Amino acid sequence: MKFFYLSSKPNQEGNFEIHERECDSIPESLDRDYLGPFNNGPEAMRKAQSLNPMASLCPTCCTNTFQAVFFKEKNPE
Incomplete structure (x- = not known):
């Protein structure tokens, strides 16, 4: 699990960004609100x-860097 925060100040586009605790771009502690622990950014987004x-x-x-892996079942011949 990762810990996520919501910026309390808007970015240039007027949006309030969600950041992981270790993000280089995370705002100062007075400029963010704690969201909680989540597995990834989309969960924190909800x-x-x-x-x-x-x-x-x-x-x-919060870029999605994982890819789902699908396995095809082998024919039991």
């Missing part, structure tokens, strides 16, 4: 949008 509909994911720390 809570953040209930608090602020202008929430958005940080392009630095």
Whole structure:
């Protein structure tokens, strides 16, 4: 689990970014609100949008870098 925060100040586009605790772009402690522990950015986004509909994911720390892996079942011949 990672810990996520919601910026209390808008970015240049007017959105309030969601950041992981270790993000280089995270705002100072007085300029952010704790969202909680989540597995990834999209999970944190669900809570953040209930608090602020202008929430958005940080392009630095909340990019989706994993890919689903599908296995095809082998024919038992």
